[in-house]
Amino acid sequence: MLELRHIGKAYANGLRVLTDLSYTFGAGEYVAIMGESGVGKSTLLNLIAGLDTPDAGEILIDGIAMSSLDDDAATRLRRKAFGFVFQAFHILPHLTLGQNIALPLLLNGISGERGQERAGQMLDAVGLHGRGQHFPRELSGGEMQRVAIARALVHRPKLILADEPTGNLDPDTAHDILMLMRAEIKANGASAIIVTHSHAAAATADRVLILTKDGLHPADSADSHQSR
Template sequence: MLELRHITKSYANRRRVLTDLAYTLAAGEYVAIMGESGVGKSTLLNLIAGLDTPDSGEILIDGVSMSALADDAATRLRRLKMGFVFQAFHVLPHLTLQQNVALPLLLNGHTMQRADEMLAAVGLAGRGGDFPRQLSGGEMQRVAIARALVHKPALVLADEPTGNLDPDTAHNVLMLLRDEVKSNGASAILVTHSHAAAATADRILELRMDGLHPV
């Protein structure tokens, strides 16, 4: 599903965060990545998503090299094959919940029907006409998960998705994320500082400058 080939990346101040990083994520595998602050976990997700480019190395999604794609082609690949869940939600305030969840469907030329199905799956049945301002933090994160999974992406990337949630809500969100990923047969990477969150994944890896190491 995902192959990282000798990825190196430095910040603008020339501090290197990733050095010759190599890893292969199998189809259907769900891994958690932990590591100290500043080690490059979020940077790694941005590189995988094609939102940033490595200084050297190659990232392949289903055998397709991201660096070989023009901007439009890379955008299409992200829309079709990837789903993103972020700590800050990125739910659009001027859109209803149904419209927020349906965005990936509309961008891929599909109908909005599955948006209502996904809202029901995350416990928000009948709330499609509501706006984000009417939701709690935990409910907004559930909307974000529904949006990330509505188009059945092959690869889900989650960056600290429960960092702002209370423990009970965080647990429910993580179980929901895992269940939806598994039911769709997707591969997933969860970046987290939380050992409890990491324990919901199939495997836990620690990111260090010299690579990813099993925990």
């Protein structure tokens, strides 16, 4: 599904965060990425999402190099196949919660009763039943995060990318949301990558990887890489 080939990336100030990073994620895998702050976890997620471009290397989705796609083709791929959960939520303030959640459906040509029904299902699933006509300004941070997760899952994407998806949630709500994400991922045969500092969140994944300066490593072998 997703292959990283010799990825390199530096920040604008010249600080290099990713160097010659290669890894292959299997189709249908749910993977958690952990690591120290500043090691490049969110940067890596943005590169995979196509929101930033690597300085070196190649990212392939189903064997297709992202760099080979023009802007329109890349946009169509992201709309149809990707679901995003950002740390900053990016909920549109002028749209209701129902409209925010339904937006990926609308962009993929699904509207009317079918779109409303699916958006309503996801609103219920994240514990916001009956609040479809409310606006983001009426929500707490944790509620906005739940809307962002519902929006990321609503169109049944094949690749879900989530940056600290439970960062603003209390432990009980976080557990419920993670179980919802896992159920949707498995039901739709999707792949998912979450970046998290939470060991509880990481424990819901099929695999946990640690990002270090030496690359991505299984959690049980990361200590040996970090001590080199």
